[in-house]
Amino acid sequence: MTETPRSESSLSVQAPGRGTGRSRSERPIIFDVQGLAVNYGDFTAVAGVDIDIRQNEITAFIGPSGCGKTTVLRCFNRMNDLIETARVSGSIEYHGVDLYGEGVDPVEVRRRIGMVFQKPNPFPKSIYDNIAFGPKIAGFKGDMDELVEQSLRRAAIWDEVKDKLQDSAFALSGGQQQRLCIARAIATSPDVVLMDEPCSALDPIATLRIEELMMELKEDYTILIVTHNMQQAARVSDRTAFFTVDVGDTGMRTGRLVEFDDTDKIFVNPSEQQTEDYITGRFG
Amino acid sequence: MVSTPRSAGTADMVRASISGRGSRKGGKVFEYSLLASLMVALLFLAILLADIFRQGLGVLFDRGLDFVTSPLSLNPETAGIWQSLTGSVLLTILVALIAFPIGIGSAIYLEEYAPDTRFTRFINTNIRNLAGVPSIVYGILGLTMFVTFTRSIGLGGGVNGRNMIAAGLTLAVLVLPIVIITAAEALRAVPNSIREAAFGVGATRWEVVRYHVLPSAAPGILTGTVLTLARAFGETAPLLLVGAATGFFTTGNAGLLEQTTGPYTALPVTVFSWARQPDAQFRELTAAAIIVLLVLLLTANAAAVILRNRFERRW
Numbered sequence: 001m002t003e004t005p006r007s008e009s010s011l012s013v014q015a016p017g018r019g020t021g022r023s024r025s026e027r028p029i030i031f032d033v034q035g036l037a038v039n040y041g042d043f044t045a046v047a048g049v050d051i052d053i054r055q056n057e058i059t060a061f062i063g064p065s066g067c068g069k070t071t072v073l074r075c076f077n078r079m080n081d082l083i084e085t086a087r088v089s090g091s092i093e094y095h096g097v098d099l100y101g102e103g104v105d106p107v108e109v110r111r112r113i114g115m116v117f118q119k120p121n122p123f124p125k126s127i128y129d130n131i132a133f134g135p136k137i138a139g140f141k142g143d144m145d146e147l148v149e150q151s152l153r154r155a156a157i158w159d160e161v162k163d164k165l166q167d168s169a170f171a172l173s174g175g176q177q178q179r180l181c182i183a184r185a186i187a188t189s190p191d192v193v194l195m196d197e198p199c200s201a202l203d204p205i206a207t208l209r210i211e212e213l214m215m216e217l218k219e220d221y222t223i224l225i226v227t228h229n230m231q232q233a234a235r236v237s238d239r240t241a242f243f244t245v246d247v248g249d250t251g252m253r254t255g256r257l258v259e260f261d262d263t264d265k266i267f268v269n270p271s272e273q274q275t276e277d278y279i280t281g282r283f284g
Numbered sequence: 285m286v287s288t289p290r291s292a293g294t295a296d297m298v299r300a301s302i303s304g305r306g307s308r309k310g311g312k313v314f315e316y317s318l319l320a321s322l323m324v325a326l327l328f329l330a331i332l333l334a335d336i337f338r339q340g341l342g343v344l345f346d347r348g349l350d351f352v353t354s355p356l357s358l359n360p361e362t363a364g365i366w367q368s369l370t371g372s373v374l375l376t377i378l379v380a381l382i383a384f385p386i387g388i389g390s391a392i393y394l395e396e397y398a399p400d401t402r403f404t405r406f407i408n409t410n411i412r413n414l415a416g417v418p419s420i421v422y423g424i425l426g427l428t429m430f431v432t433f434t435r436s437i438g439l440g441g442g443v444n445g446r447n448m449i450a451a452g453l454t455l456a457v458l459v460l461p462i463v464i465i466t467a468a469e470a471l472r473a474v475p476n477s478i479r480e481a482a483f484g485v486g487a488t489r490w491e492v493v494r495y496h497v498l499p500s501a502a503p504g505i506l507t508g509t510v511l512t513l514a515r516a517f518g519e520t521a522p523l524l525l526v527g528a529a530t531g532f533f534t535t536g537n538a539g540l541l542e543q544t545t546g547p548y549t550a551l552p553v554t555v556f557s558w559a560r561q562p563d564a565q566f567r568e569l570t571a572a573a574i575i576v577l578l579v580l581l582l583t584a585n586a587a588a589v590i591l592r593n594r595f596e597r598r599w
Contacts, residue, residue: 134485
């Protein structure tokens, strides 16, 4: 290893907290998060989040329960708008536009930024209608059958459901339902897919399939994933944000971003002691 | 080796404790007293029904459909319940037309749109209170408001506004809180994950409600509201105040629409007025009318159940 500043690996070591280095650092930043904080009424759920998300990467959010990683994830498609008391401060710039700026339409934001939830939540309708709903309300004019097939193929579930598209989505297994939800999320051709612990309700085999799927999908989409499973973060993500929870004097629990860097670095050589403790299982 | 005697001791203890105890007496006593209270409740109902059927079935068997299709009359030999039956059915349709859109609309607003403020909670609490207000109070409201209203818009007919329109409005207001409560409960039962899923693919609030929440809540809303109609169908007291005829009257050959502005009555009101007649024959007619009323109510409830099952099977 040389001393030149052009050495990429040394750069990444010298700039902890902002993973740079490697060829993927060339990828454009699509989310620039500055000083993000979320309050529920008087309660601060998470504060001090500075992250940049790069295109066609998988970024993982890890950390103990209550550290605010899901809350942060839900800021990216303005899902927190649905919780009345939630108040978001700081800024999330998406392709240079402040997501919480004036005149930004959350409905349009959610069409560009799809979401997959913790528990598979297909609509109580047919498999076909589950996929077709998003494009339909977005005014999709093309061949719906083809779009449905394409989306299901992309989500690696087409072969299992092609003969029963009109059956209820509830007839599928949990893993299939979650892949259906992924297909539903990509049917509106979003730019980003948010995944909130997508495998927490699934068995290891179904989990493996979803992980493989994520690796394929990142060719076309930018993926943000919240996970409790550190191996999962290590396996699939390019970069990892580690959150922790601070307990204040009054017992208030506030989430905080500890470290954000390349996944390899977070898991092999983290800069912060807290990260290392968590990764090695001494905490959390 | 140390453990052997101890485990033998444990085994003896377990054997002794799980066998040879018989049943627990306290529990049995409790069980039988619960059964007894159920029996008492059912007994009264059975006696009541048996008495009604004993008195009323004769009339229904002797006169058959004639009893249903004959007009009201002072002569017990020919008196029937035609105007009461049509009156009740028309009234129920009116109530449904008025109360359902307003009630379900209010419920959707309260559950899906209204912010959770102190004001909203205040409204919700008061809707629950309104559902408990005695129906005679609604009758007085109907008399002072809707009768005047009906008269003032020129639909008073020959009865100064004390007609079916005023009665329909009164009963609609009476059942409105119950419609709102049952519809709101059905909406609340729709899992939030469905809303999130729909919002997540870029649906507007209206699209979420229209395509996901309402279809999911429809069976519950339907059952609840049909049951409210059954309540309106059986209501008597407020109708007495807003002019339901308690005696003989004729509708002549007036059409259905004209009947809504003229004199009217309803099945429970007829039951009430016949029950006050001294003539023993009218007592039998009363029982027969009650049987018709009960059959209609049970049919409505059965319809609610069938509709719910039909809707639920779709997904």
